[in-house]
Amino acid sequence: MKIWKKMALGSAALLAALSLAACSKGSSNSSSNSNSNKSASLTLWVDNQQVPYYKKIVKDFTKTHKNIKVRVTQGPNGSANAKTDVGKDPTKAADVFEVPNDQLGQMAEAGYINPLSPEATKNVKNNYVTEAAKGVTWKGKMYAYPYAQQAQTIYYDKSKLSANDVKSWKTLTSKGVVATDFTNAYVMWPVFFSAGTKLYGDNGEDLKGSTFNSQNGVNAMKWFAAQKKNKGVMQSSNALNQLKKGHAQAILDGPWNAANVKKILGKNFAVAKYPTIEVGGKTAQMESFLGIEGFAVNSHTKNAKAASELSTYITNKKAQLITHKEAGQIPVLKSAINSPEVKSDPVATSVIEMAKPGNSVLQPKLPQMAAFWNGAAPLISGTYDGKIKPSQYKAQLKKFAKTVEKK
Secondary structure: OOOOOOOOOOOHHHHHOHHHHHOOOOOOOOOOOOOOOOOEEEEEEEOHHHHHHHHHHHHHHHHHOOOEEEEEEEOOOOHHHHHHHHHHOHHHOOOEEEEEHHHHHHHHHHOOEOOOOHHHHHHHHHHEOHHHHHHOEEOOEEOOEEEEEEEOEEEEEOOOOOOOHHHEHHHHHHHOOEEEOOOOHHHHOOHHHHOOOOOOOOOOOOOOOOOOOOHHHHHHHHHHHHHOOOOOEEEOOOHHHHHHHOOOOEEEEOHHHHHHHHHHHHHHEEEEOOOEEEEOOEEEEOOEEEEEEEEEEEOOOOOHHHHHHHHHHOOOHHHHHHHHHHHOOEOOEHHHHOOHHHHOOHHHHHHHHHOOEOOEEEOOOOOOHHHHHHHHHHHHHHHHHOOOOHHHHHHHHHHHHHHHOOO
């Protein structure tokens, strides 16, 4: 599931709907006083490929919640476009829907989603990994029930490359070819983190906290430019296909593509955390974005209590292990992470390793992330292609910093 392969999403549709949702900002939260024994009909939006197994999960839910009927259906344009789909008309959107954490700030500010109840909040804080709790928190309140963590890793052909080969970018690209996409900011922006810069501060909520407009930012851009001449680096918008054709021996990708990589590489499949890179004259861990996927309750639902109960159930241990088995999703509930099936999964262990501080950075949740995604990709690809010259690096970084800091 390519949840975190970010497309640059315009915010016009969302902004146009702000007034429609504003009236709901004072609405009850997910612990609404509605009677839990009251009959309720709910709609759950998930991605297309998730529908079959979520129907099974929901079937189990309704066995113990006989008063609640749930219709599981595909979201209009997928969870990656949750804020746009809900923003078109929140009153017609699903009661519960899947949402990536980088959209939570914008949706919360627009009044589209309910915060979790105190009980649910306590459960997440106590029983889920710390980064998952942080990922669904906006201005001190939690706005989604987390169920998966997603960080990119390196997949490679172990008949061509060894585990030691993929520990450093220099060795990797001297002994093989890695295919990646310099037009994808989700994949490539974290090089700025490796270079020592921050995006919206330490907590991802500080509008003036970005530090990429600096010499460290320039160093990251120099690294992008240098890869154009690196014979061991292949630019591709479809790295998976390059691996399949044998043109590349390694790719940078997420857990959503693990099953496809396994089909291509078969017995030669291997996975590891990102390598180190040389940036600004220093050796640094190549980092990735860490995304937290969760389910949010529509603030316009007529059945807030039932929607909260459904959200709690579809993110419990049993449900997280089902999504791991069916789609390779990596759990965030501690008990699920410690289960034998997850601990024995090399993809899961690599993602969990990448999710640690120093290896990845939690995706910021500020509404300005829409502007960030729109502008980051051309900044990186222009540098890689040479369209942005070294003499322009500082000016381009300054211009971009102003763009992503606008209120």
